[in-house]
Amino acid sequence: MNTTPQSHAAPAYSADVMVVGAGPAGLFTVFELGLLGLSAVVVDALPKPGGQLAALYPDKPIYDVPALRQCTGHELVQRLLDQIQPFATQWALGQAVTAFAPLEGESTPGLQVQLGNALTHRVKALVIAAGVGAFAHRQLECPDLAPLRGLSVLTADAGLTPALEGRRVVVAGGDEVAIDTALAAQALGAASVHLLHRREALDATDDALGRLAATPSVVRLIGQITQAQRQGDALKGLCISRAGQADVWHQADVLIECLGLLPQLGPLAEWGLAMHKKQIRVSPEHMATSVANVYAVGDMAHYPGKRKLIVSAFHEATLAAYAVAERVLGGAVPFEYTTASARLQARLGVVKA
Ligand SMILES: Cc1cc2nc3c(=O)[nH]c(=O)nc-3n(C[C@H](O)[C@H](O)[C@H](O)COP(=O)(O)OP(=O)(O)OC[C@H]3O[C@@H](n4cnc5c(N)ncnc54)[C@H](O)[C@@H]3O)c2cc1C
Numbered sequence: 001m002n003t004t005p006q007s008h009a010a011p012a013y014s015a016d017v018m019v020v021g022a023g024p025a026g027l028f029t030v031f032e033l034g035l036l037g038l039s040a041v042v043v044d045a046l047p048k049p050g051g052q053l054a055a056l057y058p059d060k061p062i063y064d065v066p067a068l069r070q071c072t073g074h075e076l077v078q079r080l081l082d083q084i085q086p087f088a089t090q091w092a093l094g095q096a097v098t099a100f101a102p103l104e105g106e107s108t109p110g111l112q113v114q115l116g117n118a119l120t121h122r123v124k125a126l127v128i129a130a131g132v133g134a135f136a137h138r139q140l141e142c143p144d145l146a147p148l149r150g151l152s153v154l155t156a157d158a159g160l161t162p163a164l165e166g167r168r169v170v171v172a173g174g175d176e177v178a179i180d181t182a183l184a185a186q187a188l189g190a191a192s193v194h195l196l197h198r199r200e201a202l203d204a205t206d207d208a209l210g211r212l213a214a215t216p217s218v219v220r221l222i223g224q225i226t227q228a229q230r231q232g233d234a235l236k237g238l239c240i241s242r243a244g245q246a247d248v249w250h251q252a253d254v255l256i257e258c259l260g261l262l263p264q265l266g267p268l269a270e271w272g273l274a275m276h277k278k279q280i281r282v283s284p285e286h287m288a289t290s291v292a293n294v295y296a297v298g299d300m301a302h303y304p305g306k307r308k309l310i311v312s313a314f315h316e317a318t319l320a321a322y323a324v325a326e327r328v329l330g331g332a333v334p335f336e337y338t339t340a341s342a343r344l345q346a347r348l349g350v351v352k353a
Pocket of ligand 1: 050062
């Protein structure tokens with residue numbers, strides 16, 4: 001089953017609803033909207049869908065999703081993506097929603113939404129399924145590296161291209177992703193690969209440590225980067241400080257930062273929505289926020305008794321989709337079962353329209 005969408009740059013979107021966040025709450029909202037005949041564009045700061053499941057625990061088993069005795073984070077994301085296949089979902093991956101404003105003086109309700117790249121999009125409603133915030137890559141605290149990010153300082157998502165061939169690569173990080181990135185850089189023909197980590201012990205499974213031990217050409221370095229030397233846009237060397245030893249300059253053309261992900265609430269906190277600590281307050285019957293045409297579901301939504309669980313997100317997505325549909329279509333939405341409704345089955349593509 002290959003249902004993973006790809007990120008793409010600067011497209012034009014045309015959808016009824018924008019869903020902010022491609023975690024389980026956002027993906028199931030797309031499904032419920034589709035059943036009710038509404039199209040969606042999904043925005044996520046990460047280059048792939050799945051939210052916390054894909055970013056933080058893809059291989060861990062989950063035991064409390066109804067009717068699934070056990071499944072991994074990755075499997076659940078694939079199932080959710082498969083379930084929305086009947087609908088023509090649009091994707092804006094690798095982009096963050098930075099602002100929105102109500103559309104003034106229009107006959108139909110709506111919002112104008114701005115993505116990080118400054119394009120603005122008109123939608124009839126916004127569903128915020130932003131979890132604990134937009135995931136961003138953790139970065140090394142070395143000011144010299146800032147102008148090189150995206151050029152010769154890369155992240156694992158973007159860094160593994162044939163352009164590593166013949167380059168002197170340093171991978172910064174001490175977990176399994178860092179190990180696999182270093183091994184992949186070696187396989188792509190890098191001239192040298194060093195795995196730089198702060199502590200002696202690596203935070204990885206025995207399998208990953210075995211893969212590393214079997215590739216002696218990937219050399220381990222213990223220390224911290226304090227300075228970088230560059231020539232224009234090109235990295236030339238890294239100064240590495242080591243406990244109890246003199247600093248050393250290490251020649252490098254490419255640095256790949258593999259330091260994990262950090263959720264950031266970012267501009268969401270300034271959107272003028274009523275908040276409860278770092279969550280958006282919603283009415284539990286409609287998942288409506290304090291701003292018209294804006295709804296919130298999943299970990300980001302707060303109401304009395306809220307539990308941050310996947311199963312709660314699915315229920316909230318259903319309520320939000322009905323509320324959005326009633327608002328957008330301008331009246332009560334008939335309540336129908338998928339088992340019995342020819343209209344819903346036609347939307348799902350299981351019977352002819
Ligand atoms: C280690 C771990 C184990 C867990 N185990 C379980 C379990 O066994 N059972 C269970 O029910 N729950 C579990 N959870 C909790 C579960 O993962 C969350 O409840 C669930 O992921 C919430 O889904 P969500 O869609 O609301 O948010 P998320 O999964 O966090 O997805 C939100 C997405 O929104 C994106 N985003 C945020 N802001 C923006 C923005 N401004 N612009 C663009 N994109 C944005 C983020 O990048 C992210 O991808 C676990 C969590 C962790 C960390």
